[in-house]
Amino acid sequence: MDEPIPNPGLHEHEPRPTDVEEAAAKRAERQIATMFGLSSVFAVLFVVCYFVFDIGDDWDSILGFGASTVTLGLTLGMALLLIGIAAIQWARKLMSDVEIVEMRHPAASPESDREQAIASFNAGVSDSGIGRRPLIRNSMIGALAALGLPAIVxxxxxxxxxxxxxxxxVWAKGVRVVNxxxxIPIKPSDVVIGQLVNGEPGLFFQxxxxxxxxxxxxxxxxAKAKAAVIMVRMRPDEITPTKERENWGIDGILCYSKICxxxxxxxxxxxxQTHHLLCPCHQSTFDLADNGKVVFGPAARxxxxxxxxxxxxxxxxxxxxxxxxxxxxxxxRGE
Structure with missing residues (x-):
C-alpha cells in the first residue's frame, strides 16, 4: 500500500535502562508489584473504615469533616490511584518500547488483516511480559480483586x-379492619352481599x-404497602373453603390481601356474579369463593x-x- 504522506523518518530508538539492565527491570517490577499490593491494603482499609466510623457521630471528625467521609474517600481513592500509577509504570518501564506505524483502511479488514491483528495482539501480550513476570501479574490480579470488597460493602x-x-x-389478633x-371500623351489618370494601388495619388511625x-x-x-386488604361478602353456600379455613369468614364475609x-x-x-377478582396490570384473576386461587393469568399462587x-x-x-x-x-425462593 502506498503511503499517504512521505515517511518523515524516525529517530533512532534509544533503549531504556530497564531494557539493558536486568537489575533495573527487577527493581521496576518490585516497585510496580508494591503499588498493586498497597492498593489491596487500601481496599481492605476501606472496608475497615466503613464499619469503624459511623456517619453523623460528633466525635468522628477529621479536620472538621466527617471521619467516615474522609477515610472512605481517601482509602478508595488511594486504591484506585495506586492501580493507575502501577499500570502506567508497567507500560513505561517494562512493556515493549517499539514505535509502530499502522495505515488506516477504509472499510472492514480482509481476513489477512484480521489474522495479523490477532497476531499483533498475541505479540502485545508477549511483549508485556505478563507471562514472564508472575510477580506483577499476581499482584495486579490481587489488587483488582480487592477492589471488589469496597463495592460489596x-x-x-x-x-x-x-x-x-x-x-x-402489622396484622395481629384483635386488629380491627377499617375503611x-x-x-371507620366495620361490622358485618355494614357489608352487603356482593359488596367489596377496601380496608386496612385500624392501627394506622391510632x-x-x-x-x-x-x-x-x-x-x-x-406498612400500608403490605397490609392493604379487600373484604367481600358472598352467600355462605357459594363459598368452598378448605378444611383449615372453615372458620376464617363471618357469615359469608372474607378478607384477602389486596396485593397481586x-x-x-x-x-x-x-x-x-362470578366471585372473581381481576388484577388490572396483567389480568391475573382470583376466585375469592374458592380460597383466592388463580383461575387465569400469570400469578403463581x-x-x-x-x-x-x-x-x-x-x-x-x-x-x-x-x-x-x-x-x-x-x-x-420456593416458587
Missing part, C-alpha cells in the same frame, strides 16, 4: 436486609400514649387470606397475621 447503603419483614405485616379512607400516631412517614407507607401475587399491583376489580372474627363490640377483626407472605412471588 458499599451495597449495604442501599438499605438494611429485609430479614423476615417481607413475610410479616381505608375514613378509618395514637400512642403521647398522642402521636403509631405509624407515620415512611414507616406508615411501608404476580408483581404486586393493587387489585380491586370485583366481579360479584392464590391471594393470601386474612382470618377474621368479631371482637367484644361486634366489629370485624383479624384472628392473626396472614399465614403466608403477601405480595409478588419472585422473592419467594
Amino acid at each position: 458499599a451495597l449495604r447503603d442501599l438499605g438494611p436486609l429485609p430479614g423476615d419483614k417481607l413475610s410479616k405485616t 381505608d379512607v375514613s378509618g 395514637e400512642n400514649e403521647e398522642g402521636e400516631p403509631l405509624f407515620e412517614g415512611t414507616e406508615l407507607l411501608q 401475587t404476580h408483581v404486586g399491583c393493587p387489585i380491586s376489580l370485583w366481579e360479584q 392464590p391471594l393470601p387470606q386474612l382470618p377474621l372474627m368479631l371482637d367484644d363490640e361486634g366489629y370485624i377483626v383479624a384472628q392473626s397475621d396472614f399465614l403466608e407472605p403477601v405480595g409478588p412471588s419472585y422473592w419467594e
Whole structure:
C-alpha cells in the first residue's frame, strides 16, 4: 500500500535502562508489584473504615469533616490511584518500547488483516511480559480483586436486609379492619352481599400514649404497602373453603390481601356474579369463593387470606397475621 504522506523518518530508538539492565527491570517490577499490593491494603482499609466510623457521630471528625467521609474517600481513592500509577509504570518501564506505524483502511479488514491483528495482539501480550513476570501479574490480579470488597460493602447503603419483614405485616389478633379512607371500623351489618370494601388495619388511625400516631412517614407507607386488604361478602353456600379455613369468614364475609401475587399491583376489580377478582396490570384473576386461587393469568399462587372474627363490640377483626407472605412471588425462593 502506498503511503499517504512521505515517511518523515524516525529517530533512532534509544533503549531504556530497564531494557539493558536486568537489575533495573527487577527493581521496576518490585516497585510496580508494591503499588498493586498497597492498593489491596487500601481496599481492605476501606472496608475497615466503613464499619469503624459511623456517619453523623460528633466525635468522628477529621479536620472538621466527617471521619467516615474522609477515610472512605481517601482509602478508595488511594486504591484506585495506586492501580493507575502501577499500570502506567508497567507500560513505561517494562512493556515493549517499539514505535509502530499502522495505515488506516477504509472499510472492514480482509481476513489477512484480521489474522495479523490477532497476531499483533498475541505479540502485545508477549511483549508485556505478563507471562514472564508472575510477580506483577499476581499482584495486579490481587489488587483488582480487592477492589471488589469496597463495592460489596458499599451495597449495604442501599438499605438494611429485609430479614423476615417481607413475610410479616402489622396484622395481629384483635386488629380491627377499617375503611381505608375514613378509618371507620366495620361490622358485618355494614357489608352487603356482593359488596367489596377496601380496608386496612385500624392501627394506622391510632395514637400512642403521647398522642402521636403509631405509624407515620415512611414507616406508615411501608406498612400500608403490605397490609392493604379487600373484604367481600358472598352467600355462605357459594363459598368452598378448605378444611383449615372453615372458620376464617363471618357469615359469608372474607378478607384477602389486596396485593397481586404476580408483581404486586393493587387489585380491586370485583366481579360479584362470578366471585372473581381481576388484577388490572396483567389480568391475573382470583376466585375469592374458592380460597383466592388463580383461575387465569400469570400469578403463581392464590391471594393470601386474612382470618377474621368479631371482637367484644361486634366489629370485624383479624384472628392473626396472614399465614403466608403477601405480595409478588419472585422473592419467594420456593416458587
